[in-house]
Amino acid sequence: MRTIGQALAQNLVDRGVEVVFGIPGVHTIELYRGIEGSEIRHITPRHEQGAGFMADGYARVSGKPGVVFVITGPGLINTLTPMAQARADSIPMLVVTGVNRRDSLSKGLGLLHELPDQLGLSQTVSKHAEQVASAEALEGALHRAFAAMEGRPAPVHLEVPTDVMPLPGPSAVTSLPSSDPILPDLSLVAARLAEAKRVVILAGGGCRTENFALTQLAEKLDAPVVQTVNARGLMHGHALTVAASPSLASVRALIEDADCVLALGTELGPTDYDMYATNTYPQMENMIRIDICADQLARHEAVLTAVGDLKHCLPMLAEMVARKAPNDGAERAAQARAAAMEEVTALGLGYDAFISQIEDLRAALPHAVMVGDSTQAVYAANLVYDHDRPGGWFNGATGFGALGYAIPAAIGAALADPAAPVIALMGDGGAQFTLPELGVASDENLPILFVVWNNNAFLEIANSMEAAGIKATGCHPGAPDFSAIAAAYRLGFKRTTPEALSQVLAEVLPLSGPMILEVDMSA
Incomplete structure (x- = not known):
C-alpha cells in the first residue's frame, strides 16, 4: 500500500523536483516515508528559516521551484520570513507542512504545535494555500499549487493533517496538466x-x-x-x-x-x-x-x-x-x-571602496553567483555594480529585506548549480541570524566563499540613527570569533583587510570546500 506521504513524494519527482530542504519532526514523519528510496535529495538545514532561504536561492539558480518540508506550527512560522522574501521577489517556492489531525482544528485543544488557523496565517504571504484532507484531494491540490507558481511566481503552501498522511494514497499519478505561454500582440x-x-x-x-x-x-x-x-x-x-x-x-x-x-x-x-x-x-x-x-x-x-x-x-x-x-x-x-559612480562616491560612506572590493571578488571568481545579505557592501553594489553572470547577483537587501539571507541562499544556489562558483556576501551582524547553516555547507562540502565584512556593528543602522539625531542604540552586538566558528563547522578560514583582499583571494582560490573570508573593518 502506498500512503499519501509516498504519493506526494512521487508526484514531486514526476514534476521534476530533485531537492527538498527540510527538518523532520513528529508531524512530518509520514512525509519522509515518501522520500525514502525516492530520487529526491534531502538537505537538512539547522532552522526552518534557513530551509526557506535555501529553497529561495535554489529556485533562483535552477529555475525550478524550491521545495520545503517543515513541521506544523513553529516550522511554518519560522518559514514565513523566507516566504515573504520570495513573494516580494517573485520566486517560486512550495512549502509542505503537517497540521494537527482534522477533528482538532480550530478547537483550541492545546495540541502540540497548535495554531488557531495555520492555513490563514500562511495565506498572508503565500499566493495559494490549501489543505490536503483526503487521498482524492492530493493530486488536485498539487496541480493547483504548481499552477499558482506559474504566471508571476510566488511561494505556495500545502498542509497535510497528521491523520491524513498515513492513509492509502492514489494508486497512480495522472498525467500532469500543461499550459500554453501567454503570447500578447506586441x-x-x-x-x-x-x-x-x-x-x-x-x-x-x-x-x-x-x-x-x-x-x-x-x-x-x-x-x-x-x-x-x-x-x-x-x-x-x-x-x-x-x-x-x-x-x-x-x-x-x-x-x-x-x-x-x-x-x-x-x-x-x-x-x-x-x-x-x-x-x-x-x-x-x-x-x-x-x-x-x-x-x-x-x-x-x-x-x-x-x-x-x-x-x-x-x-x-x-x-x-x-x-x-x-x-x-x-x-x-x-x-x-560615470555620473552614477561620482554620485555614490560623493555620499562619503565609503561605498566606492566596497564596490571596488566586490569587483575584486568578481575578477577572482569570474561568472560566480553572488548572494548578498543586507550589509553595506551589498548596499553599495546595488547602487552601482555590473555583474558578469545573468541571474548571478541577488540579495535580501531589496524587496522584503530580510537579514540572514546570504548564508542559506548561497547554499541553495550551490546545490542548484554545483559547477558555479558561489560567493556569499554579508556583515557580521546579518551573518549571526543564520550562522548555524554553515553546518550544511560543511555537510555537503560546498565550495562557497563566505565573505564577512566585520565592523562589530549594524553600522548602516547606527549611521542612520545618528543622522536622525538619535544615539546609536542596540547597533553594536559583539561579533563572534569567526576563525573559531570556521573551525567548529570544519570550514577553511582566512582574515584580511580591505586593502589586501585581492592578494588574499589569489592565495586561497580555488576552493576545495567552504571557507569563511573575514574582512577586518576595524582599522
Whole structure:
C-alpha cells in the first residue's frame, strides 16, 4: 500500500523536483516515508528559516521551484520570513507542512504545535494555500499549487493533517496538466518604439533569463538599459548597460531625458526606484510596460501595457523591432554610468571602496553567483555594480529585506548549480541570524566563499540613527570569533583587510570546500 506521504513524494519527482530542504519532526514523519528510496535529495538545514532561504536561492539558480518540508506550527512560522522574501521577489517556492489531525482544528485543544488557523496565517504571504484532507484531494491540490507558481511566481503552501498522511494514497499519478505561454500582440509596442528617438529600457528581474534577446533589442533601439537589482548580470560590459540604481539622480536624469521608456519585468518598486524614501519617482514619458502580472501593470500609469512572460515576449519583440540608425545611446549610457559612480562616491560612506572590493571578488571568481545579505557592501553594489553572470547577483537587501539571507541562499544556489562558483556576501551582524547553516555547507562540502565584512556593528543602522539625531542604540552586538566558528563547522578560514583582499583571494582560490573570508573593518 502506498500512503499519501509516498504519493506526494512521487508526484514531486514526476514534476521534476530533485531537492527538498527540510527538518523532520513528529508531524512530518509520514512525509519522509515518501522520500525514502525516492530520487529526491534531502538537505537538512539547522532552522526552518534557513530551509526557506535555501529553497529561495535554489529556485533562483535552477529555475525550478524550491521545495520545503517543515513541521506544523513553529516550522511554518519560522518559514514565513523566507516566504515573504520570495513573494516580494517573485520566486517560486512550495512549502509542505503537517497540521494537527482534522477533528482538532480550530478547537483550541492545546495540541502540540497548535495554531488557531495555520492555513490563514500562511495565506498572508503565500499566493495559494490549501489543505490536503483526503487521498482524492492530493493530486488536485498539487496541480493547483504548481499552477499558482506559474504566471508571476510566488511561494505556495500545502498542509497535510497528521491523520491524513498515513492513509492509502492514489494508486497512480495522472498525467500532469500543461499550459500554453501567454503570447500578447506586441505590434503596437513595436510601432511605438519605432516612432521614438531616445528610448531607455528598464530591465527588471523578469528579464534575467533573456540576456541575448535583451541585448538584441537594446542594440536595435540604440537604447541604454537600466537594470534593477534582480536584473544585474545582464549585458555585462556592454556599451548600452547602465548597471546603476534608478534611485540615483544621475540615472533618473537619463530616464527623464528619454522620449519613451520601455519597462520590462519590473514592478517599479521603491527599493529599486526610491530607496532613499523621497516619495518621488523618475518622471517617465511615454512609458510602455510588459509584465507577467496584470495586477502589477495596473499599479503605475503607462501609455501602453502588455501582459506576458518575458521569456517569450522579449525574443518576440527583439525580432519584431526594426534596427534604428545608431544615435547617442552608448554615449548617454556612458555618461550615466560615470555620473552614477561620482554620485555614490560623493555620499562619503565609503561605498566606492566596497564596490571596488566586490569587483575584486568578481575578477577572482569570474561568472560566480553572488548572494548578498543586507550589509553595506551589498548596499553599495546595488547602487552601482555590473555583474558578469545573468541571474548571478541577488540579495535580501531589496524587496522584503530580510537579514540572514546570504548564508542559506548561497547554499541553495550551490546545490542548484554545483559547477558555479558561489560567493556569499554579508556583515557580521546579518551573518549571526543564520550562522548555524554553515553546518550544511560543511555537510555537503560546498565550495562557497563566505565573505564577512566585520565592523562589530549594524553600522548602516547606527549611521542612520545618528543622522536622525538619535544615539546609536542596540547597533553594536559583539561579533563572534569567526576563525573559531570556521573551525567548529570544519570550514577553511582566512582574515584580511580591505586593502589586501585581492592578494588574499589569489592565495586561497580555488576552493576545495567552504571557507569563511573575514574582512577586518576595524582599522
